[in-house]
Amino acid sequence: MKITIKEIAKLADVSIATVSKVVNHKDQNISEETRQRIWELIEEHHYVPNRIASSMITKKTHSIGLIIPDITNPFFPEVARGVEDYANAAGYHVVLCNSDNNPDKEISYIAMLQEKMVDGIIFTSSGLRMHDSKGLLKFQIPVITVDRDIDNLKTQGKITVDNVNGAYNGVSLLLSKGHKRILHLSGPLSSKPAEDRRIGYQMALQEYGVPYDEHLVYEGSYTTEWGYSGLKMAVEKQLAFDSIFCGNDLIAIGAMKALHELGIKVPEDVEIVGFDDIYIATIVTPNLTTIRQPNYLMGYKAAEMLIELIKHPTKQIEDVVLKTELIIRESTK
Amino acid sequence: MKITIKEIAKLADVSIATVSKVVNHKDQNISEETRQRIWELIEEHHYVPNRIASSMITKKTHSIGLIIPDITNPFFPEVARGVEDYANAAGYHVVLCNSDNNPDKEISYIAMLQEKMVDGIIFTSSGLRMHDSKGLLKFQIPVITVDRDIDNLKTQGKITVDNVNGAYNGVSLLLSKGHKRILHLSGPLSSKPAEDRRIGYQMALQEYGVPYDEHLVYEGSYTTEWGYSGLKMAVEKQLAFDSIFCGNDLIAIGAMKALHELGIKVPEDVEIVGFDDIYIATIVTPNLTTIRQPNYLMGYKAAEMLIELIKHPTKQIEDVVLKTELIIRESTK
């Protein structure tokens, strides 16, 4: 059986209040001698303080929830790592939840997390319509959203990436080389980032005086499979294009695979740029030119904001928009 | 302020015991009418039961800790996902901890997790010498180790992969094609899996009557960087080899990159096989022949074992050794 504060107190022949004070280092008024004695007993008996009993009183569990679609998607481990690093340093634990973009799972996790009394939640949603459910009102703790907005949810803080600008820069690179028929293999346009990247694409075209041709915009999902099939489809339709801007790196990699099979050379015949800068981008041949998203930083900042908000609930938190960075590698000349 | 069971009880004009019963669906003996009334009040006031208060009494937090080296390493997200899927279905939460293979961090996480009263821990260690510290005795809850053993730690359960056999099969494939000079770019041989894979390599050679040449075994780390530099080193030393067996896929990918730069064709000039079957293996050109490790399953099984052990502490749990599978793709002829 686990030993409790009561037993340590008895062994040390002091009250539990005294033990509590030394365990929590609130021991300015405890004699060096008792302090010593108590620590020895704690070591000897492997006493582990029950922090959830403390939580009942302090109303703080020092744990936060992290709800992401899928840790298996190469985008999220870095975000999670950023969250965990900050949280750990600040003395918080993180509870990992994979929602699969499934609103039911999201709602169920939110309920579970709140029942477990987490101090706050970091949330990446597919665009859960919280106002459609009873979920919205149920938030009784701070929530920071990462990467995507939640419709109509008045969250306390938000971290996003400047997708418009990132896409603008990527497409500008292509345009600056004289390309005029830029195929855009997009992610699902119902999602905010995909939409913003398309807008950036369009803005760059406009800037360079190249007319926007909607036939060049293909909408799919954020997968290599889609990149592969999307490109093959474009070629089958005999669509003319001289370069490609992809909604993310996975799409770009799928497209490169298809190009490789078709004997079309990258970057000689077609230049291609991705988005995200996942690890794989540095591994494929040729290395992928892409727009780097600060994934780790997003997670880190989110945890920072959240914990700040937990500590100072009334504090006004500024939303954060992180910058992207164009990384030029071998898939462009 | 959050509403408590007491207030719901008052509003419903019943005792808190009654509310507790309906909240936990132990309501066989509660009239349909009161039950209804209580649920309505719960909805209306967004009552969220405080599960940590329950935990104090039931001694169960329904959360487990997952300690891995680094979620950012492509091997672990799938393991984590397996853990989370089983845990979630069983009503458990998982607390994610990145240890960076740092024994200090590992020990500190173990302490924190136990203070938070997690019901059990799933642990992937770099081979923490628990007996070197006071850590060993400190485990007061079930622990399952995944992938690696902990020296001298008498854990309740263990999940490993048959690395010897996997390596044996991979190397046999190469040998069956008549290769006799198989370069082995290994991971750190201080780790059990790397060691076992080297043993499997040696066993296969023996089986085929090919002498073991220690000059063909290069030890490094589980990274693309090492695969790249290891291969270049071998070539510089004018080492003769006709094929390569790599300690993991990352090493294989690094080696392929180096081969590509050197103008050596895979699989025409040199055949290569990896280990793990991470996602990237299917993306690189050529696709990597590899030995698949059931990562997801490892996590899933580990969670299953752990939760079984939590529910039935006296139960004798059998260690699990999972099989590998040879996946033949394009990097072998």
Place this chain on the structure above:
DNA sequence: GTGAAAGCGCTAACAG
């Protein structure tokens, strides 16, 4: 320097 007492929100007998 130290301890007594009240109580966090809830569950689990047991009584009625």
Place this chain on the structure above:
DNA sequence: CTGTTAGCGCTTTCAC
């Protein structure tokens, strides 16, 4: 069918 009671292990005044 429902309520009373006695805690779970701890923190936090406040008194000595």
